[in-house]
Amino acid sequence: MTQDVEMKEQPAPSNSLSSFSPSTFNHLKEIASLIETGAYAREVRRIVRAVRLTMAIRRKLKAPVLSAFLNFALPPGSEAHSRLSSYLPKEDEHDMEVDTATSSLQASAKHPLPELEIYCYLLVLIFLIDQKKYNEAKACSSASIARLKNVNRRTVDVLAARLYFYYSLSYELTGDLAEIRGNLLALHRIATLRHDELGQETLLNLLLRNYLHYNLYDQAEKLRSKAPRFEAHSNHQFCRYLFYLGKIRTIQLEYTDAKEALLQAARKAPVAALGFRVQCNKWAIIVRLLLGEIPERTIFMQKGMEKALRPYFELTNAVRIGDLELFRSVAEKFSSTFSLDQTHNLIVRLRHNVIRTGLRNISISYSRISLADVAKKLRLDSANPIADAESIVAKAIRDGAIDAILDHANGWMLSKETGDIYSTNEPQIAFNSRIAFCLNMHNEAVRALRFPPNSHKEKESAEKRRERQQQEQELAKHIAEEDDDEF
Numbered sequence: 001m002t003q004d005v006e007m008k009e010q011p012a013p014s015n016s017l018s019s020f021s022p023s024t025f026n027h028l029k030e031i032a033s034l035i036e037t038g039a040y041a042r043e044v045r046r047i048v049r050a051v052r053l054t055m056a057i058r059r060k061l062k063a064p065v066l067s068a069f070l071n072f073a074l075p076p077g078s079e080a081h082s083r084l085s086s087y088l089p090k091e092d093e094h095d096m097e098v099d100t101a102t103s104s105l106q107a108s109a110k111h112p113l114p115e116l117e118i119y120c121y122l123l124v125l126i127f128l129i130d131q132k133k134y135n136e137a138k139a140c141s142s143a144s145i146a147r148l149k150n151v152n153r154r155t156v157d158v159l160a161a162r163l164y165f166y167y168s169l170s171y172e173l174t175g176d177l178a179e180i181r182g183n184l185l186a187l188h189r190i191a192t193l194r195h196d197e198l199g200q201e202t203l204l205n206l207l208l209r210n211y212l213h214y215n216l217y218d219q220a221e222k223l224r225s226k227a228p229r230f231e232a233h234s235n236h237q238f239c240r241y242l243f244y245l246g247k248i249r250t251i252q253l254e255y256t257d258a259k260e261a262l263l264q265a266a267r268k269a270p271v272a273a274l275g276f277r278v279q280c281n282k283w284a285i286i287v288r289l290l291l292g293e294i295p296e297r298t299i300f301m302q303k304g305m306e307k308a309l310r311p312y313f314e315l316t317n318a319v320r321i322g323d324l325e326l327f328r329s330v331a332e333k334f335s336s337t338f339s340l341d342q343t344h345n346l347i348v349r350l351r352h353n354v355i356r357t358g359l360r361n362i363s364i365s366y367s368r369i370s371l372a373d374v375a376k377k378l379r380l381d382s383a384n385p386i387a388d389a390e391s392i393v394a395k396a397i398r399d400g401a402i403d404a405i406l407d408h409a410n411g412w413m414l415s416k417e418t419g420d421i422y423s424t425n426e427p428q429i430a431f432n433s434r435i436a437f438c439l440n441m442h443n444e445a446v447r448a449l450r451f452p453p454n455s456h457k458e459k460e461s462a463e464k465r466r467e468r469q470q471q472e473q474e475l476a477k478h479i480a481e482e483d484d485d486e487f
Contacts, residue, residue, distance in 0.1 A: 024060045027053070028069045028123075032116060039115040039155050047115065047158045049475065054123070061127045063088045069123070073116050080117050083143055084124045087136050114151045118159045121147065125166050129173070137170040145187070152194055161202040161234075168206045172213070181210050192228065200228065201237040208244040217251045224248065239269045243280055250287055250346065259287045278308045279341070285312045286346045289353060294320050311337050319350060322358025324379045327351065356396055363402040363415045371411045386411070 031050045038046030067088055074081040121144035128137040144163050148156070164187065171180050184207050191199035204227050211220035224245065242265035249258035266280035281302070285295050300306065300313040311334035318327040331338070331347055338344040358378050362369060374393065375385035382388045393413050396402045405414040421427070 024057055024062070024065050025068055027057050027060075028065070029072060032069075032073055032119070035115050035119055036113060039113050039153075042155060044155055044158060047155055050119070051158055051162060052475070054126075058126060058130070061123065061130070063127070066123060066127055070120060073120055074112055078112075080112075080120065080147070084120055084140070087124055087128060087140050114153060115155055115159065118144070118148065118151065118156055118163065122159055122162055122166070125163065125170070129166060129170060134170055134173045137166070138174060138176075141167040141170045145183070149187075149190065154196075157196045157198050160196070161198045161237075164199065164202045164206060168210070177210055177213055181207070184210065188227075198233045198237075201234060201241070205237055205240045205244065208241070208248075212244060212247060217248055220244070221248050221252070235268060236270070236273075239265045239273075239276070242268070243276070243283075246280075246283060246287070250283065250290075255287050255291045259284060259291060262287060274304050278305050281305065281309060282312055282341055282343060285309070285316065286343055286350070289316060289319050289350055290346065292353060292356070315347065315350075319354050319357060322354055322356075322361050322378075324351070324354050324358065327354045355392055359392065359396050360402055363404050363413070366413075366415060368412055368414050371413065374413060 031053050034046050034050045034053075038044065038050070067085065070081055070084055070088075074084070121140065125137060125140050125144060128134075128140055141163070145167055148160050148163060151160075164184075168177070168180065168184070171177050184203055188200060188203040188207065190196075191203055204224070207223055208220050211217070211223065242261045246258045246262035246265060249255070249261060262280050262284040266277050266284060269277045269280065281299060285299065288295050295316055300309045300316075302309075311330070314330045314334070315327070318330050327350070335344065338347055355378055359374070362374060362377055371386050371389045371393070375389035378389065378392075380388050390406070390408070390411075393402075393404070393406055397404055397406060403416045405416070406412075407414060
């Protein structure tokens with residue numbers, strides 16, 4: 001508690017949060033003021049900024065500070081104040097120094113803003129999850145969701161989306177995720193009727209996560225295909241949606257669409273979301289291997305990902321060489337890791353790709369080779385390896401994996417001479433895919449541009465320009481410094 005006492009000795013903050021380091025309690029008071037201004041002016045961007053500032057001071061939240069803020073923001077004795085105070089641990093009186101002057105001013109308010117009340121629920125819920133008090137977090141999140149159902153204001157939508165996320169997280173941490181599936185569906189229906197698009201995005205991702213957690217891929221795809229789609233409002237939610245879409249497409253054997261979704265999710269994810277980007281890269285590596293591609297070494301050498309992607313690097317090396325024995329040893333060595341990542345079933349599918357890669361290397365190296373030698377080089381351990389080798393070669397020729405002829409009478413595989421690849425359409429197809437990717441990125445960047453309203457009609461004064469630039473600098477600093485908790 002000495003940290004709280006030291007922080008309260010600092011001077012009072014000015015209008016700019018970035019000028020110096022005020023106490024956590026004064027930070028929360030300024031955030032509350034920002035929420036009030038946004039609620040009265042109906043400016044959602046101020047609520048968004050308040051949430052970002054909250055995430056920046058999340059690690060500094062303590063029980064005495066939250067108790068003081070509840071006394072400041074909510075009328076003492078109200079239902080919300082009593083309920084939220086019951087979730088906080090009781091502290092000694094000497095540990096909790098409350099700014100009585102500011103709290104007494106707020107205590108006279110009989111009816112606090114719904115935005116401020118929902119924000120108090122959010123603060124307490126974040127604190128309980130960080131303190132690993134998951135049962136209390138479940139109760140608090142359920143109470144906050146019950147309160148949210150009675151509030152229909154667009155300025156609450158940003159706070160509601162965060163509450164939906166922590167509501168699902170608290171139940172997931174206690175292993176009771178299936179209990180809230182019906183409630184999430186009802187909340188998604190309410191958000192749709194209220195035209196709360198951010199809430200729809202968040203709840204759709206939570207439902208997809210709920211289904212995929214229990215391997216209900218068919219139900220997840222039915223929900224995804226029938227849910228209304230619109231332009232993404234949150235980059236974080238769009239990244240999650242792409243990741244879940246990639247997982248669904250992978251299980252459905254639609255590897256091309258899965259690869260595009262997973263790579264796009266990894267590129268769009270924030271730099272701070274390291275765990276999320278690692279998961280995207282793991283699934284993208286498996287999908288590319290299933291497509292017959294070999295990922296570049298630089299993917300495995302990304303900063304902070306070397307250790308997590310090491311099993312997949314060894315797996316990729318086994319597939320690249322086409323060594324079935326090495327593939328088996330790697331799969332057994334890292335079986336626990338693959339099971340934890342839920343990629344073990346996909347790796348079982350890779351066995352055929354390993355055989356095909358080895359067969360392609362044999363086809364390039366030998367103009368004529370017996371099927372017995374093919375079975376020996378592929379290390380086929382079946383009862384009749386020659387017959388298996390013949391069927392594998394025949395299927396590879398039919399699928400176009402190798403350019404060869406199968407001589408059944410003599411038991412040979414005759415490889416044809418490799419032609420000039422530049423005489424085919426493959427270079428054109430490769431360049432076309434790269435150009436399409438660049439054009440798509442350009443179009444998304446143009447759509448993401450934001451312009452101030454009536455900028456072509458009104459000329460900005462020097463004072464307003466300085467104020468706008470200062471706000472942009474503050475926002476950029478907080479975005480760069482915040483530890484993104486969502487991923």
